[in-house]
Amino acid sequence: MEGMTTTGTDGRALASLAALLADSTRASFCLALLDGRAWTAGELARTAGVAPSTASDHLTRLVQGGLLVEERQGRHRYVRLAGPAVAQLVEDLAGHAPAPPTPPRGLRAVSAGVALSYARTCYDHLAGRLGVLLHDALLDQGVLDRAGGLALTPVGVGWLAELGVPVEPLRVGRRPLVRDCLDWTERRPHLAGSLGAALCRRFLDLGWTVRGSGRAVRLTPAGRPALAAALGVAPDALAAPASRDTAPARA
Amino acid sequence: MEGMTTTGTDGRALASLAALLADSTRASFCLALLDGRAWTAGELARTAGVAPSTASDHLTRLVQGGLLVEERQGRHRYVRLAGPAVAQLVEDLAGHAPAPPTPPRGLRAVSAGVALSYARTCYDHLAGRLGVLLHDALLDQGVLDRAGGLALTPVGVGWLAELGVPVEPLRVGRRPLVRDCLDWTERRPHLAGSLGAALCRRFLDLGWTVRGSGRAVRLTPAGRPALAAALGVAPDALAAPASRDTAPARA
DNA sequence: CGCACGTGTCGGCCGGGACCGAACCGTGGC
DNA sequence: GCCACGGTTCGGTCCCGGCCGACACGTGCG
Numbered sequence: 001m002e003g004m005t006t007t008g009t010d011g012r013a014l015a016s017l018a019a020l021l022a023d024s025t026r027a028s029f030c031l032a033l034l035d036g037r038a039w040t041a042g043e044l045a046r047t048a049g050v051a052p053s054t055a056s057d058h059l060t061r062l063v064q065g066g067l068l069v070e071e072r073q074g075r076h077r078y079v080r081l082a083g084p085a086v087a088q089l090v091e092d093l094a095g096h097a098p099a100p101p102t103p104p105r106g107l108r109a110v111s112a113g114v115a116l117s118y119a120r121t122c123y124d125h126l127a128g129r130l131g132v133l134l135h136d137a138l139l140d141q142g143v144l145d146r147a148g149g150l151a152l153t154p155v156g157v158g159w160l161a162e163l164g165v166p167v168e169p170l171r172v173g174r175r176p177l178v179r180d181c182l183d184w185t186e187r188r189p190h191l192a193g194s195l196g197a198a199l200c201r202r203f204l205d206l207g208w209t210v211r212g213s214g215r216a217v218r219l220t221p222a223g224r225p226a227l228a229a230a231l232g233v234a235p236d237a238l239a240a241p242a243s244r245d246t247a248p249a250r251a
Numbered sequence: 252m253e254g255m256t257t258t259g260t261d262g263r264a265l266a267s268l269a270a271l272l273a274d275s276t277r278a279s280f281c282l283a284l285l286d287g288r289a290w291t292a293g294e295l296a297r298t299a300g301v302a303p304s305t306a307s308d309h310l311t312r313l314v315q316g317g318l319l320v321e322e323r324q325g326r327h328r329y330v331r332l333a334g335p336a337v338a339q340l341v342e343d344l345a346g347h348a349p350a351p352p353t354p355p356r357g358l359r360a361v362s363a364g365v366a367l368s369y370a371r372t373c374y375d376h377l378a379g380r381l382g383v384l385l386h387d388a389l390l391d392q393g394v395l396d397r398a399g400g401l402a403l404t405p406v407g408v409g410w411l412a413e414l415g416v417p418v419e420p421l422r423v424g425r426r427p428l429v430r431d432c433l434d435w436t437e438r439r440p441h442l443a444g445s446l447g448a449a450l451c452r453r454f455l456d457l458g459w460t461v462r463g464s465g466r467a468v469r470l471t472p473a474g475r476p477a478l479a480a481a482l483g484v485a486p487d488a489l490a491a492p493a494s495r496d497t498a499p500a501r502a
Numbered sequence: 503c504g505c506a507c508g509t510g511t512c513g514g515c516c517g518g519g520a521c522c523g524a525a526c527c528g529t530g531g532c
Numbered sequence: 533g534c535c536a537c538g539g540t541t542c543g544g545t546c547c548c549g550g551c552c553g554a555c556a557c558g559t560g561c562g
Contacts, residue, residue, distance in 0.1 A: 028262030
């Protein structure tokens, strides 16, 4: 009677998982790692503003908890999120957290912020204004449809083939093909799931986009008209914000 | 350079949200509340095995954090999850937590466990073997389709109309129409989303199912053939486990 | 070989927070 | 009016865990 029969995950297990993210330093690690790349322990320590020894401790716990995986190279310890499932978990949690009243501070921070809000990676797919725009355009084009839940249409399969993205290989594993992911800056959904990741990768392969510093992404001069054509929108609609869209906010 | 520009949710916000679930007592509260009903502070305190004063404290924090909403009636304080979004968050987190190696203890616990694993509510939709069976049958019947992501088909709209469930009212709000929800006991998906909730409610209204003790649900004698017909399966496929399917584990 | 550097370990400090018991307060029943 | 009961508030205790500095270890460079 006392122990109660929860017959499912028990409170302790849930709590210990949540505890991994319940520390601001570890949380900031995970948010940083949401760019999908591998970071070294030192990098994470610096961006979080803690001593290397502290960061090392946290990383050990995150790895042991299964949220991160590590890869050692020489004297470096690279860590990254353990997979899309973990990324989604962090995204969801972050999406429910109250938006910070953080008006960027310095000039440099502002321009960096502008670049990030225009286009960035969210784990392994596109986010920011460009990500939301892609999401909306795919719905307009009939590539996606949300009449009965977000889904790829038969039309969409053809559209993807034309772009050089075969769909079948994307159906492997438990990961959903398409999924909404709430955009932090736009507060509207962009496209995630294995298809979102494949598109992001394909755009990079085609040279339509390139990675900027950190998680920022830029649309190349060649990529703009090409992507506009594929999405059936005017190239102007893809214009980057105020600053030159080729230079990533000159220092 | 030092402060870093996360340009999104900041680590502290994420951490404070996660901290709400990072305590085993609060976590067990949320898991208990996943049945979708409103519990009193005392009930939660007893099932978690803590003093009323402790529970009161925890509830205040959970309400302030926006995870729970309260409703005071006389000398009682009823709390329930703040909404489907919170329920999904807890589910997801619980789904990623390691499965507990908890072989039920006593005789009574075993039969209660059997009833629960057969059919129960998961916030506001059906879970357990019956929930998974429903999910699979809907896919077989062509009501749902996951060719391009889980979605309701045109055929499904008709099927629902026949059952007396109009679809349009379900499209309101941000909540997805259909969604997979990982079943704790079956470790396979069952149907969530506004449609999952509507079906669960409809079955209760039709008298096909009734609520048992706690979050358990039972299929009524009248409901079994009716549901079997609607799903296009043999009534035997819906048979409850070993024990009598009418008595919910006496005393 | 020795030095710099990135990382892990240990000890110690300290704050937060989980918990309880006791007293207090309002509700509802007698 | 009294009492039982559910809930809350308040001290006080105690432990967990985040943090650092100092030291040890291995890598890679000069």
